[in-house]
Amino acid sequence: MGKILKYSFFDLMRSRWSYVYFIFYLALGFMLLFLNNDLSKAVITMMNVIIVLVPLIGTIFGIMYYYNSREFTELLLAQPIKRSNIFLGQYLGVAVSLSLSLVLGLGIPFVLYGLFQSNAIWDFSLLLITGAFLTFIFTALAFNIALSNENKIKGFGYAVLLWLFMAVIFDGLFLLTLVMFEQYPLDKFSLIATMFNPIDLSRILILLKLDISALLGYTGAVFKQFFGTNLGLFTSLGVLVLWTVLPVWRLVWVSKKKDF
Amino acid sequence: MPRWYGHQEFLVHTSGLSNPELLKMLLQKHILDIFIFALSTLFVGQLRADTIEVCATCPVTTLQAGIDQASPYDTVQVAAGTYPEYNIVINKPLYLLGIGQPIIDGENKGEIVQITSDSVTLDGFVIRHVETSYTKDHAAIRIIKSRDFILQNLILEDFLFGIYLQKSHHGIIRNNYLNGHATNEFGSGNGIHLWYAQHVLIEGNEIEQxxxxxxFEFADSCVIRNNYSHHNIRYGLHFMFSNHDQYERNTFEQNGAGVAVMFSKHIDMRHNTFMNNWGASSYGLLLKEINDAEIIGNKFIKNTIGINVEGTNRINYQNNEFKDNGWALKIRGAIYTNVFTKNNFLHNSFDLSYNSNLNDNVFEKNYWSNYTGYDLDRDGLGDVPFRPVNLFSYIVNKTPETIILLRSLFMDLIDFSEKVSPVFTPDNLMDPTPLMKPFQSDLPPD
Structure with a gap:
């Protein structure tokens, strides 16, 4: 598995896409800090970017990579290598290189602008952690879609739909339920509903760490009571881990049975 | 100061009167007032017959003894040192002067200074350790049914109530520092407490904790100027049933909530700064049942809610700056004839929350940092109206739980589409002539 991971990783490096993302995040980080010297404000803006872009890039890149390296995968399948190793290796190669681009690309400008002297460091690390999680989650989901769809167009369609659903439609439905059932106590419901969407979960996790959480009022207080404690933090991180592990597990399971 | 004071009182009283008979009467009454006041202070200054000295080695070693020996209009001069005394009663016109900040230590035994006479001046003392009682409102300094008092250059520490005015009027409280060391709401009192007081000038004080x-409760025609009120548990400044008061150039910072103005009329609020009142139920300024007020040239910076408005009529909001607040303005309940003009709304999460009809309130010529319109005829006013209530703010108003979708992509999308073609948000609630550039604040020099 290690070898395949290494191969995928360097393959991506050679294809320069990792660099492109790295430079994109680097430029973004510098630009944000240049326009707005306040670290904690930049963290908020960064959050908006991460929540939208990271899942999108993870999904698109994951599915592209899988379809693109299909011939190589078939070649590997002919060799005496465990199937789980092949797919896990490829998956990790993509996810790790994307996360590295993200962490380094955003990390370097913030460190240069004095992150270590600032008290925004915890918010920022949380931001990077959730960003990395989102990369792992959405790459895994993309791999799952690609594995289940031989047809590339269909696969791409589903992948984009997945992102659209998680980033936009889910919140729309969420909003609709909240408005329709406003007569009922909804704080527990919304707490649980966020668990079903890693993007929402990351957003709220970061929001609650920032000053802006005071705007959330009563609902925010319920959330803060939950996420503010160590139990809440670990539960939500646990849910993010679950969001990563389940698709990966399905990836392994399906790849074992699949007839190529 | 007395001259200024008389003038002020005169202004406040005569403004808005139409009946010439009444006006004339008042004029006569007040000219007499001013005259007597000026004369009396003049006498205190010039006919200061005696000075009684109080110090550890003097014949007189306690304040109370000094006060008892003094004749009216004498000066009691207290040297530096600590005087463990409480329940000091000043029952004649006196000038009490502390040299080198003598400390009056109440040792948590009760109230410390009680003034029951007119024309008492207290200058340059440190007064500390008032007993905390849950049945009696002990104060460091209590003034009962007196007038023409001056409290200045005092340091009050560790009190239940700091300065307590009870049915007193025509006085000055200035350049004092008050620190209550309060930790909870039920076991603490107010810094400067006015109950049935008129014509009091409160200036240059710093009040914390x-x-x-x-x-202010039933306190009319008072002026609050250049004070710094911060880190108080409840409000920086609180009005109840008080009319014709004026506060200007004060700073209210990191209080439970900045200023609460409730059930009062004709309050004039100018050039104050409300900042960092940040918390789940916090705000810069709370207005509740307020009529005929002026809110001009104030700055609201980093408050969860800049101004929380409930049931106000005929208020002018002018030249204020709202910056980095959660909500700049949160308006609940029916309000009538309020005018919002030439204010700057800069980078607030929500500019306006509004839950009733527009009525006859007017929003015009404000600067909104969220405005994206254009100005083709270059007259400095945007050609497209600005709608300060965005869809998200409208939804949150209806279903508060939806605030949890703050900063999600979905909300940004529907906000954008609503801005392009308004469907849900109130159609007529808009600024028809938004400014293209922020209004330059014209705060005159101090």
Missing amino acids: ARDGIY
């Missing part, structure tokens, strides 16, 4: 920094 009390329940309310300054509290």
Whole structure:
């Protein structure tokens, strides 16, 4: 598995896409800090970017990579290598290189602008952690879609739909339920509903760490009571881990049975 | 100061009167007032016959003894040192002067200074350790049914109530520092507390860690200027049933909530700064049942809610700056004839929350940092109206739980589409002539 991971990783490096993302995040980080010297404000803006872009890039890149390296995968399948190793290796190669681009690309400008002297460091690390999680989650989901769809167009369609659903439609439905059932106590419901969407979960996790959480009022207080404690933090991180592990597990399971 | 004071009182009283008979009467009454006041202070200054000295080695070693020996209009001069005394009663016109900040230590035994006479001046003392009682409102300094008092250059520490005015009027409280060391709302009192008081000038004080920094109940025609009220548990400044008061150039910072103005009329609020009142139920300024007020040239910076408005009529909001607040303005309940003009709304999460009809309120010529329109005829006013209530703010108003979708992509999308073609948000609630550039604040020099 290690070898395949290494191969995928360097393959991506050679294809320069990792660099492109790295430079994109680097430029973004510098630009944000240049326009707005306040670290904690930049963290908020960064959050908006991460929540939208990271899942999108993870999904698109994951599915592209899988379809693109299909011939190589078939070649590997002919060799005496465990199937789980092949797919896990490829998956990790993509996810790790994307996360590295993200962490380094955003990390370097913030460190240069004095992150270590600032008290925004915890918010920022949380931001990077959730960003990395989102990369792992959405790459895994993309791999799952690609594995289940031989047809590339269909696969791409589903992948984009997945992102659209998680980033936009889910919140729309969420909003609709909240408005329709406003007569009922909804704080527990919304707490649980966020668990079903890693993007929402990351957003709220970061929001609650920032000053802006005071705007959330009563609902925010319920959330803060939950996420503010160590139990809440670990539960939500646990849910993010679950969001990563389940698709990966399905990836392994399906790849074992699949007839190529 | 007395001259200024008389003038002020005169202004406040005569403004808005139409009946010439009444006006004339008042004029006569007040000219007499001014005259007597000026004369009396003049006499205190010139006919200061005796000076009684109080110090550890003097014949007189306690304040109370000094006060008892003094004749009216004498000066009691207190040397530096600590005087463990409480329940000091000043029952004649006196000038009490502390040299080198003598300390009056109440040792948590009760109230410390009680003034029951007119024309008492207290200058340059440190007064500390008032007993905390849950049945009696002990104060560091209490003034009962007196007038023409001056409290200045005092340091009050560790009190239940700092300065307590009870049915007193025509006085000055200035350049004092008050620190209540309060930790909870039920076991603490107010810094400067006015109950049935008129014509009091409160100027240049710093008040921290009390329940309310300054509290007004039935206090009319008072002026609050250049004070710094911060880290108080409840409000920086609190009005109840008080009319014709004026506060200007004060700073209210990091209080439970900045200023609460409730059930009062004709309050004039100018050039104050409300900042960092940040918390789940916090705000810069709370207006509740307020009529005929002026809110001009104030700055609201980093408050969860800049101004929380409930049931106000005929108020002018002008030249204020709202910056980095959660909500700049949160308006609940029916309000009538309020005018919002030439204000700057800069980078607030929500500019306006509004839950009733527009009625006859007017929003015009404000600067909104969220405005994206254009100005083709270059007259400095945008050609497209600005709608300060965005869809998200409208939804949150209806279903508060939806605030949890703050900063999600979905909300940004529907906000954008609503801005392009409004469907849900109130159609007529808009600024028809938004400014293209922020209004330059014209704060005159001090």
